[in-house]
Amino acid sequence: MAIGGYRLGLDFGTSSTVAVLAAPDGRVKPLLFDASPLLPSGVFAGSDAGPLLAGTDAERAASAHPAGFEANPKRRIDDRVLWLADREIAVTDAIVAVLTRVGAEARRVAGQPPETAVVTHPAAWSRTRLDVLATAASQAHLGACAFVAEPVAAAAYFADVLGKDLPVGRCLVVYDLGAGTCDVSIVRRTEDGLEVVASAGLDDVGGLDLDATVVAHARASTTSGGDAWGRLEWPQTDADQRAHQQLWRDARTAKEQLSRHTNADLHIPLVDTVVHVTRDEFETAARPHLDRTVDLTATLLRDAGVPRQEIAGIFLVGGSSRVPLVASLLHRTLRIAPTALDHPELVVAEGALHAVPRTLAAPIAETSPVGSGALPSDALDQPDQPVVGSRSREPNQPREPTPTPTPTPVESRPTPWPAWALLACAPVVAVVAWLIILTQEAFDAGIAIGLVVVLALVTAAAVTLARLWPGQRSAPEAGPPTRRRDIAVTGTVMLALFGSVASYAVGSLIASVMLGEDLVWDHMALGPRIALVLCLPAGVVSGVAIWMIRLGTSPGRQHETAPIESRPRLWPGWVRLACAPVMGVLDGLMVLVDANWPRAISLVIMLALVASAAVTLARRSIGRRPAPRTRVIVITAAAVLVLSGTAASYEFGQVVLAPLLVVRGMIVGPPVLTFLLYAALVAAAIWTIRLGAGPGQPTDGADAHHPGQPAATDVNSW
Secondary structure, three states, rough: OOOOOOEEEEEOOOOOEEEEEEEEOOOOOEEEEEEEEOOOEEEOOOOOOOOOOEEEHHHHOOOOOOHHHHHHHHHHHHOOOEEEEOEEEEEEHHHHHHHHHHHHHHHHHHHHOOOOOEEEEOOOHHHHHHHHHHHHHHHHOEEEEEEHHHHHHHHHHHHHHHOOOOOOEEEEEEEEEOOOOOEEEEEEEEEHHHEEEEEEEOOOHHHHHHHHHHHHHHHHHHHOOOHHHHHHOOOOOEEEEEEHHHHHHHHHHHHHHHHHHOOEEEEEOOEEEEEEEEHHHHHHHHHHHHHHHHHHHHHHHHHHHHHHHEEEEEEEHHHHHHHHHHHHHHHHHOOOOOOOOOHHHHHHHHHHHHHOHHHHHHHHHOOOOOOOOOOOOOHHOOOOOEOOOOOOOOOOOOOOOOOOOOOOOOOOOOOOOHHHHHHHHHHHHHHHHHHHHHHOOOOOHHHHHHHHHHHHHHHHHHHHHHHHHHHHHHOOOOHHHHHHHHHHHHHHHHHHHHHHHHHHHHHHHHHHHHHHOOHHHOOOOOOHHHHHHHHHHHHHHHHHHHHHHHOOOOOOOOOHHOOOOOOOOOOOOOOOOOHHHHHHHHHHHHHOOOOOOOOHHHHHHHHHHHHHHHHHHHHHHHOOOOHHHHHHHHHHHHHHHHHHHHHHHHHHHHOOHHHHHHHHOOOOOOOHHHHHHHHHHHHHHHHHHHHOOOOOOOOOOOOOOOOOOOOOOHHOOO
């Protein structure tokens, strides 16, 4: 390959993509997209089979048809498939649309295609993610592509463009606060170039989360317009979607303005009011997020064993690092003044061209994600693990080329019809099983085998639904991603349990009718009575479970704009705890009809519901206060909750059905005192678990810092 053509440096980001073009004479300039060096990374798919739009074209099209817009395809790279405007779009195709837009602008400016391109990627990306990026770059026809880790590109910019001193043996701390994540890396200069010594990141802290603090502050400052805020937070119509997207764009603009000025105004659509936001208010709301990034930086330096005297500097990159509080907190904690630029989002793209010299561009283009500081192959095989100790050779040992990755084909997620087919087959299989059981009188083995087969079918259907919808839908109605996951998982478990019971009960009823059974209650046999008692409530709960799976994965606004929570939500635990007494009532009904073996199933389900609720509550508390004694208290209280909650649920069914049970002589009187005793134990156990969380503790597990005080983690603790 001839050397001397144009070279393209490309940084594909979460919310924006940046590209710089290096001319043969060495001049470097950023590519402009609609007069801006930042190309929005969003893509738009119309309802027809037309091509995907990218950048500002996608944002303009989204104003008319919001359902076809995906703002952050990089954050969906693991989903493999997007669902836009009733179209199934491969994530690779979405990335190709963005990279193709960059390539077209590069060809227009240069008058010819660039000979080589250097594409950056996060240091801890797995090989699977890199394969997707490599496939997209190939399909976008960017030329011979080399790949380099983002912190290595930033370190090359620090040393070569800014001219900062980074001698051999010294390290640079690269603090990258982008739109979706915060990545901190330690890059060391060796005799052979730059290499990543250690890297760590937070997937739930980024510029989008800082935008969310602005929106949350505006929500708290608005006393009226509850219905309008409901439409903004849970948009259902196209008009609501447009208002929602406008709100978050204005929130991002307000955040950027607060980086330059002390106040900003935010207009709230639908509510039709203006909220005044000051820098102090924004920094107070954003500080818990930023404190976590600073603690991550200090912890990484300590764990990597890098002494303070080896640090050549701290380099802030990523658009969100412009927030003044970021540099202040890092300086206060690490006692080193960070290097901050006016346009930190341009650093990585230009640094990539310096990290991969022109003389090396041709051979590097034939290797895997490469360049100085490329990830070792063993690190690429581990998904999303921090890279620690990436050196695997002596300083003077020649660098061995890394094998070229074979791009993995993009697999589509399962389609809905297999799940519905499996769900529909469950009652049919139950009918066949009961016909065999009743005609052959194979009650012992037949009932168990039939129930296992039906349970397998319903569970497969529930898992298929849970796998399908999160891969293609967003779910604003359900809130942040952690909460949506809780909803989907809870719905899946409920559907598997209660759907199996409902299917088996319906199968028993249908089989009884086919064999001439009279379904009048006074003349019904034991089996049909049990089935009639079980089928209706179990069917209702199954419908609720399907609705919960759908709610946790329903279409709507992009989930990246919601504040991401790191701890489990409480309400799934309360829902499961509330379902346990319902099972107690069903158990009492089975006592009335002398059903012994179904009672065992109901007791197991009751125990599972209470146990899962106790685990959810305990997980919420453990970790918020790390004292060992507190952990023992929480675990002990959770165990008490499991036992007393199961007993209270059982006694609740006896109390509710006491009139019928007393008339039939099955119990002497309602066990009210016993129920109240167990209920008191349940209340005490819940109170003890909540006590373990401690008052005033941050819900994200970060240490609370007061303004004006240094962060808890200091450089002396490295």
